[in-house]
Amino acid sequence: MKNRSNMFTSWRLLKYLFKKPLTIPYIDIFTKKNADYLNKNSIIKIKSRVVNSEPREGADNIRGFHTNDWEECIGCSTCMDICPTEAITMAERLDVEDKEGALQQRPIIDYGRCCFCALCVDTCTTGSLKMSKEYIYSHSDPDQFLLMPEDLWQGQVVKDGWVKDEVSDLLDLKRVHMEHEDPEERKSSFIEIVRGYSKEYAKQEAARCVECGVCTGSCPVQMHIPAYIKAIWEDDIEGALREVYETNPLPGVCGRVCTHNCETACSIAVRGEAIAIRWLKRYIIDSAPDDIYKKALMEPVSEVIDASVAVIGAGPAGLAAAYYLRVMGYKVDVYEEKTLTGGVMRYGIPAYRLPDSAIDKDIDFIESIGVKMITNTRVGKDISMDKLEKEYDAVFLGTGFFKPRPLNILGADHKDVIGAMEFLPKVRDFERGVLELEDIDVARSIVVIGGGDVAFDVARSATRLQMLKYGESHVKLTSLEDQNVLPCSEDELIEGAEEGIEFFCGNGPQEVLLKKGKVTGLRLWKCLCIFDETGKFNPEFDKECEQIIDGEQVYIAIGQSPDYDYIPASLNEKLSFKWGKIEASELGQVKGVDWLFVGGDILRGPDLISGVADGHRSAQGIDDYLYNKAKKKEVSKTLQEMRLAAKQGTPHLTYRQKGKKL
Amino acid sequence: MTNSMNNVDYISNLVESNFKLIEKEIVNKNQVSYIIDKESVHSLLTFLKTNGWIQLSYLSAIDWPKENKFELVYIVFNWEMPVYIQVRAMLDRNNPVMPSILPIFPGCKYYERETHEFFGIKFPGNPDHEKQLILEEWDEIPPLRKDFDPRAYSDKKFAKREYTEDFVNLNGQESKQIIRKQRKTKIMNVRKGGKK
């Protein structure tokens, strides 16, 4: 290279003598605290520079110290899991309100480890964890670098620095698409609507779970939800099946029609769509081959503790009680009035939501471990309660609410005013081929009263029957509640609307209109409010706002009531009832009648999975009551362990059941 | 530098006609990967060097304890025909020895030394390969082997810092966190085949 330096070069450089020097504007970076510390401790007193200093403000998305809004934070510990330096731990805070969908813990951050990568912020399920613009902190005590982020940083309101946006979000907030049958096609048959996940889709959906376990507390049976979702994600169906059966003997059914409180509580649902927990459970059962049951679940239950239990009613509560009692080693007989076991599953919920095959799979397994089902036997008629009391050591009642609750309005006693629980069993029997289409009397145009899931079952079943019979459907649904606060599940509302149900929500029925002995319609008044100031059911109507909708039949689905006819009077005297339910201890034992246990709708309600929970609790109650009295056989260690495991798995009451505010 | 795919084809033809490859993978238009038996590595590298792959970019190893193998990787590059070639060979994990490629690529000297240090593979022919390079006074198995557990090592070697923690507030109740933790352990057992 040519050498460019010569004697003049250096002279050229003289011009820089007169240039403004290049400097970084120095703004003091001391906070008040640091300045005080420095003033006190520095050897050279540089007071004039330090006292009035203001720290330089960080950039807009600087990753400074964390802030955490405790109101929003649900203690899901996802930040702890993702932290690459293990700087975050969860501190238990039992002073935080205990509520559904949250854990009583909050993150603490060790700033000696934290690398300020903001992954915790990006993955936060609620968006409560943020980073502030504060980046200066000093302390002479190393222990003081373990900090618990709160809404304020060091007691002061600070500006937000790095916050999560759509791009940096590390969670998958969108549910994996589930195939549904097309509304136009499904309307004319009772084919199951939800098709179920394929393996690939199930794994994708399972991959969305952050394993926080917030959901477990809201599940009435406290299923091991994160564990079985993880098993699906790792493609371990056998392990998933074990997890499921630990707490729920009716997973195939629950995978379809559970009220899925877990999905409401799901931490992903705070900002996105909840994990499809229910459908994933269904995937486990649907994809588990029959032989895997034997391999994964069956352990010999042939040895029996010398005590026997009668279960009355083969519904969810009864079957669950039977299953767990059997697992604990008792001899269990289940008495069912109808031809098929399953109760409300078999005779209430229509087949497009819950096909018989799913029920069979669950109940067959319960039968296969040695529970004896005695069908077509009504207690009180075919066999007396006294006899049961004598023959068995304990009796469990799970007879449910099977009688329609009447509506006391004018014209409601007409034969074309039909209760939901009269109608739905017929529909199921029709699907099974027991009844012909002609046997069911469905008019061309009908009105359904009620806004719960049962009302929708009626409306949508009727739609299907009308389509089959007449090729067209005219179904109207009216309820006291407004459409946005209907007690039914959201799916029902959407799918019902897709199937052409017309809604007249927010109206109270006043009179069934009759003409020449035939139903012609229903008079509605606008409903102003449902409950009065004391919270009692006492609807108020606006007479001015009247509406008349026509229909040739009126179906009433405003709730069901129990049928206690089978209980003999001598026993009835000892029971106390409240709102139609039998009062009992938490484990279902009836006060004063030690050998009698109750569960399901007649104890607590309101849904299928709560029934299963009651069954499980009663099984523990019965075991507590019988085990020490029973002349037990020498049982193997395995059975002993199984008995304890089943008892340990007994669910607690959920927030809802405890009546806590949500 | 145009017709990049042709470069890959060119080298593939060249190599495949002269060597028996165990496995071949085209990563992209600038990268191919060959698995070849241990004995042929030297001749293949020499062959590649004479054909223009004069730069040794990287040399290291991968531990496959399940297969009981070490996998050696040599990456060479040709600036005129920009294709990275990964030459991979499997070594026996119990007796990992590979003659040094020092005569072919003098630049391998420190790579081999490091590979020895982190995996314990011996490179006869490289005079310094057994000298310590990065890890001073290392007294454990070579750390990049999969059976080395850094957590256990640091727990053994260094004291854990205990913080005085005053953030927990139990309000005089029993800890629910511990219950949850116990429950979780129990649940994991169930999955592996516990009761029922």
Add this chain to the structure above:
Amino acid sequence: MKEMKLFLGPQHPGMHGNAAVHMYVEGDMIVKAFLLPGMLHRGFEKGMERHTWVNNIGLIPRVCVVEPDINEMAFAQGVEMLLGMEIPERAHYIRMIILELARLSTHLMAYGGLGSPTGLYTLMYHAHTDRNTILNIFEKITGHRVYHMYIVPGGVRKDLPVGIEKDIHAFLDDLENRYEEYRDLGINNPTILARITNTIELPAEVVWELGVTGIGMRSAVNKEYDLRKVIPYARYDKIDFTVPIADYSDAKSRVDCKLQEVVQSINIIRQCLVKMPEGEVKLPLGRGQSMRWTVPKGHVYSVVESSRGEFGYYMVSDGGLNPYRVGVRGASYPQGLLGIEKYLPGTRIDDAALWVDTMGVCSPEIDR
């Protein structure tokens, strides 16, 4: 004369990072020399095997302190190669802006570093002033000044903040205005010129023996051997730029190339800002939450042209949640270890620091 043992570093203004050059000297001539690495070994390769694909980003930038972005880029690119995914167009341009800003800051720092072995500290202060401005820009874009954790597998973490173009342009204009001043201060300065001309030459044939890449190689072999040209990653094929070369590699021509690259980087950033399309900047690696992302099986070698040469990540995935093995090829490996051992003997003590500076020896990436 008696042979003496001398340590250059780990605490020495001429030594970059915590490593030492162990020299045996006679008078002021070096007889034997080798690098003593290991003072900065943090077990990154093992650490990466123990973190998931996404939370590795907290670890990776720490491999090289001055220029962390190349690590992020090489890692992200490797994961994308394993996945076979194509990232959004805008992300490519943002990545290039970040990489070139990082190159600017490293070159400036290395140029300023020239001040310490030559005794002209003004150079260092000037360079650090400009680096400070770059760090301010980084702070605005990425949220941090040094460890950016911004280039992630799938794109970049956040879109550019509104109005950042203004800051970047202002800085580039300012730097361009003072470019001549920089030259005058450094390599046009007769004192320095005399010091760096014809010192520690690197002949072309030696380059291949060592495996040196980057400016050290380009200045010796006189060819545009720059990975941005040879195998264009990101969108370097859509950008006009030249690669400065020289026909003779001594300390001066290497510094000269470095300064010319500064001009090129300024050009590239300006073009990127113009050509950058609107749109998405990040794609997820798959369905599900980030801690459950998996990457298919494979062996890939992902390379990036750093300020010091070819910087590569050799990545192996077994299809699991974590990388199975990540091998880091530090760009300064050849010149730092073998180069010092082979080519320092015969030079003077004070030239050792010049080698370290002009060849770009970065001890953290040797140690990892």
